[in-house]
Amino acid sequence: MSELARILLVEDDPRDVELTLTALGEYNLANEVEVTRDGEKALDYLYCRGEFSTRSHDNPAVMLLDLKLPKIDGLEVLQQIRSDERLKLIPVVVLTSSHEERDMIRSYQLGVNAYVVKPVDFHEFVNAIKELGVFWAVINEPPPGSVKKAL
Amino acid sequence: MMTDHAEGPIGVGVRGTLARWNLESQRIRSPILRYALSVVSVAIGLGLALTLQYYEFRDVELPVLSLSIALTTWYAGIGPSVLAIMLAMACFNYFFVEPIYTFYVSASDLPYFFVFIVWALIVAWFSASGRRIENGLRQARDHLQLELEQRKQREDEIRKLNQELARQAADLEASNKELESFAYSVSHDLRAPLRHVVGFSELLQRHASSVLDDKSCRYMQTILESAKRMGNLIDDLLGFSRIGRAETKKTAVNLDQLVREVVAELGQETNGRDIAWKIGALPACYGDRSMLKVVLVNLVSNAVKFTRMRKPAKIEIGCAERKENQVEVFVRDNGAGFDMQYVNKLFGVFQRLHRSEDFEGTGIGLATAQRIIHRHGGQMRAEGAVDQGASFYFSLPKAQDVAERTANTL
Numbered sequence: 001m002s003e004l005a006r007i008l009l010v011e012d013d014p015r016d017v018e019l020t021l022t023a024l025g026e027y028n029l030a031n032e033v034e035v036t037r038d039g040e041k042a043l044d045y046l047y048c049r050g051e052f053s054t055r056s057h058d059n060p061a062v063m064l065l066d067l068k069l070p071k072i073d074g075l076e077v078l079q080q081i082r083s084d085e086r087l088k089l090i091p092v093v094v095l096t097s098s099h100e101e102r103d104m105i106r107s108y109q110l111g112v113n114a115y116v117v118k119p120v121d122f123h124e125f126v127n128a129i130k131e132l133g134v135f136w137a138v139i140n141e142p143p144p145g146s147v148k149k150a151l
Numbered sequence: 152m153m154t155d156h157a158e159g160p161i162g163v164g165v166r167g168t169l170a171r172w173n174l175e176s177q178r179i180r181s182p183i184l185r186y187a188l189s190v191v192s193v194a195i196g197l198g199l200a201l202t203l204q205y206y207e208f209r210d211v212e213l214p215v216l217s218l219s220i221a222l223t224t225w226y227a228g229i230g231p232s233v234l235a236i237m238l239a240m241a242c243f244n245y246f247f248v249e250p251i252y253t254f255y256v257s258a259s260d261l262p263y264f265f266v267f268i269v270w271a272l273i274v275a276w277f278s279a280s281g282r283r284i285e286n287g288l289r290q291a292r293d294h295l296q297l298e299l300e301q302r303k304q305r306e307d308e309i310r311k312l313n314q315e316l317a318r319q320a321a322d323l324e325a326s327n328k329e330l331e332s333f334a335y336s337v338s339h340d341l342r343a344p345l346r347h348v349v350g351f352s353e354l355l356q357r358h359a360s361s362v363l364d365d366k367s368c369r370y371m372q373t374i375l376e377s378a379k380r381m382g383n384l385i386d387d388l389l390g391f392s393r394i395g396r397a398e399t400k401k402t403a404v405n406l407d408q409l410v411r412e413v414v415a416e417l418g419q420e421t422n423g424r425d426i427a428w429k430i431g432a433l434p435a436c437y438g439d440r441s442m443l444k445v446v447l448v449n450l451v452s453n454a455v456k457f458t459r460m461r462k463p464a465k466i467e468i469g470c471a472e473r474k475e476n477q478v479e480v481f482v483r484d485n486g487a488g489f490d491m492q493y494v495n496k497l498f499g500v501f502q503r504l505h506r507s508e509d510f511e512g513t514g515i516g517l518a519t520a521q522r523i524i525h526r527h528g529g530q531m532r533a534e535g536a537v538d539q540g541a542s543f544y545f546s547l548p549k550a551q552d553v554a555e556r557t558a559n560t561l
Contacts, residue, residue, distance in 0.1 A: 013347075015347040016346070016347070019350040019351075067339075068339050068340075096339075097342040097343045098338040100335055100339075118342075118346060119346075120342060120345055120349055120378070120382035121349060121379060122346075122350045122353035125350060
């Protein structure tokens with residue numbers, strides 16, 4: 001699965017992971033998702049370090065990033081990615097619980113590609129995640145060096 | 152009394168002047184020392200004159216004795232100087248005027264005595280003026296000193312008040328930060344579990360709807376609705392707290408245009424309804440446009456909501472000028488209205504005067520609106536009666552009034 005992962009989901013809450021995967025499952029995208037549970041693991045994945053040292057060196061086609069994360073939070077991960085020559089083209093979608101304006105402003109300042117507030121309503125949530133997954137992993141043409149679509 | 156007056160202004164003037172000179176030239180306080188100075192200075196003068204005469208210096212006795220008189224007059228005042236004049240005249244007559252060693256006074260000696268007296272008067276005058284100038288200078292210095300001390304005191308006070316102010320500002324900022332981090336964590340951490348409740352209930356409903364009976368399905372539905380409602384409450388509460396924390400960007404706002412915008416945006420809710428709008432001319436006011444829009448959206452959408460059962464619904468928006476420097480805007484409807492007995496509860500957070508089955512809503516709209524109006528320095532009030540509609544009034548500072556005020560302070 002990690003060989004093919006086009007979507008990197010960075011999310012610490014297992015319930016949110018399950019809901020997100022359920023939503024993506026409706027478009028058969030669930031098995032293209034690599035889940036990392038904190039900012040440090042996410043960076044390990046992107047830099048192919050530690051447990052991810054054996055994976056192929058392609059970047060994910062999109063990264064779904066929660067902001068409130070243990071160890072290294074989402075904004076720090078974003079900053080790190082955007083300041084790295086090899087990683088800075090990865091499309092990043094912030095997926096957060098909060099409507100806080102300062103988080104949004106900071107995210108856009110750091111060059112996020114989209115900012116999505118997770119809706120409380122499950123149908124809206126599922127729709128939002130599905131559309132995100134389909135758009136970024138299927139419709140959008142990712143930058144060079146990304147994992148290619150499995151044809 | 153008559154005799155006092157008979158002396159005339161000149162007599163009083165001369166005496167007064169002499170008395171003043173006397174006081175002003177008494178640089179030595181003790182009377183004994185003053186008279187002693189008179190005797191000693193004349194004696195020294197005499198000794199000096201005799202010594203000089205012994206060494207064949209002629210005609211020096213007059214200046215030397217004059218010097219003694221001057222010294223006495225300068226330091227000891229009128230009394231001792233009179234004594235000095237008399238002593239000097241006696242010595243002069245005895246030691247230096249022919250026939251020597253007698254007190255014989257001839258008419259030709261009188262000019263010398265006259266010189267002594269005039270000299271003493273001149274010195275007394277100078278001494279008095281000098282003293283007066285000294286006094287003036289001293290007073291000015293004291294005054295300056297006092298002023299300096301007072302100013303220093305005032306500066307200390309100002310500094311203390313400033314420190315107090317800075318401390319309070321820091322306290323305020325700290326509690327504001329605390330509030331902000333509280334709101335931040337509420338918005339992040341409280342919404343997540345709610346989303347899970349909704350999400351998993353929904354999944355459960357999907358998976359188990361075939362095996363659940365009607366009652367269980369209804370329970371599931373209630374769980375879902377409650378969780379969604381709680382989500383709305385949290386969002387509203389956060390919005391409300393954001394109003395208090397956000398900075399206001401005040402400009403002149405065209406209320407006319409704003410009202411039309413708001414009414415147009417409510418088109419979805421008013422679609423298919425029979426509403427008679429009556430929008431009067433509204434003046435420009437001074438405030439934060441986006442915040443005032445929130446106020447109008449709340450009031451107008453309330454009016455739309457609570458006239459749902461009326462055909463036609465009547466909604467009137469207009470302006471009632473109450474004071475010179477304020478505009479008062481009202482939104483009136485012929486809807487459900489409310490009991491004036493509970494008018495104070497109307498603006499409370501999450502306070503509702505209607506059942507949620509009849510009219511949906513969390514009950515934060517009016518609280519938010521009032522908070523915004525208060526932040527603009529205005530007032531908000533309501534009038535109504537059950538089933539006879541409600542009127543909401545809010546006041547705001549006039550635009551031209553504020554423009555004038557800022558122009559005046561510039």
